[in-house]
Amino acid sequence: MLIAHLTDPHIGLTSLGPAVDIDPVDGLRRALAHVRRFDPAPEVLLLSGDLVEAGREQDYRTLAQVLAQELPPHGAGGPRVLAVPGNHDRPVLARRILAELMPQAAGAPPDQVCVHAEHGGLHFIGLDTVQPGQAHGALGGAQLAWLQDTLLRCAGQPVLIFMHHPPLTSGVSAMDACGLLRGRAELAALIVAHGGVQLIAAGHLHRPILGALGGVPVVVAPSTSHQLELDLRPGAPLACRLEPPMIGLYRWTPEDGMSCHFSHVTGFDGPFAI
Numbered sequence: 001m002l003i004a005h006l007t008d009p010h011i012g013l014t015s016l017g018p019a020v021d022i023d024p025v026d027g028l029r030r031a032l033a034h035v036r037r038f039d040p041a042p043e044v045l046l047l048s049g050d051l052v053e054a055g056r057e058q059d060y061r062t063l064a065q066v067l068a069q070e071l072p073p074h075g076a077g078g079p080r081v082l083a084v085p086g087n088h089d090r091p092v093l094a095r096r097i098l099a100e101l102m103p104q105a106a107g108a109p110p111d112q113v114c115v116h117a118e119h120g121g122l123h124f125i126g127l128d129t130v131q132p133g134q135a136h137g138a139l140g141g142a143q144l145a146w147l148q149d150t151l152l153r154c155a156g157q158p159v160l161i162f163m164h165h166p167p168l169t170s171g172v173s174a175m176d177a178c179g180l181l182r183g184r185a186e187l188a189a190l191i192v193a194h195g196g197v198q199l200i201a202a203g204h205l206h207r208p209i210l211g212a213l214g215g216v217p218v219v220v221a222p223s224t225s226h227q228l229e230l231d232l233r234p235g236a237p238l239a240c241r242l243e244p245p246m247i248g249l250y251r252w253t254p255e256d257g258m259s260c261h262f263s264h265v266t267g268f269d270g271p272f273a274i
């Protein structure tokens, strides 16, 4: 099974400053067109937050429209699309408009957009790390209790966890300051206790990054819109760079486990036979 991972489309953002106009809708359309080109077709498509720039209803409606226009319906060759919110989102509003992408998980805290869906023998568990009005993320007691219950119900079965704020320290200090500031150790303990989590997929950092938590790989996908400058100097100011967008493409089978690919969205020459 192939899983496409797109993140941080930031629909509604129009510029990165006075001199740099951007078009996140076009970025998302290109990324989805890229997804459509893969054979075999991805069966699941994950969106790990910052779906829109400023939590505006009209931007969620635009996102829904773009997905409907660019992807075949699920069940007619299109992937099952699952989403969690990021710090630029308004989770409850997002769920109201994108209900199909964010189904209410059984037993989840009602004010948090947690997701649980099984597809192809893999359980997809989406976490809501949003702290209203804050850029940083956290996992609180209620959601961790729900996650513990959910992982117990998935005992002995493979799981993929996806979330906006990644449970890692990147070294991009301005982003680490607004990273997952609470709940990382508790998440690690639950992952170790389950023993079958295959991958943690996240966004927020607008760069391709790998890490690990509790012995499980953590993968951060770049944005479909704009990337952050790779500047690892302590205290470096945050800056953006219009590097080519990428998608994550993860291959999972029960026999082979997980492998993670990144694929640039913009076109390159090739393939060339060698």
Ligand SMILES: [Fe+2]
Pocket: 008, 010, 049, 050, 086, 204, 205, 206
């Ligand atoms: Fe973002």
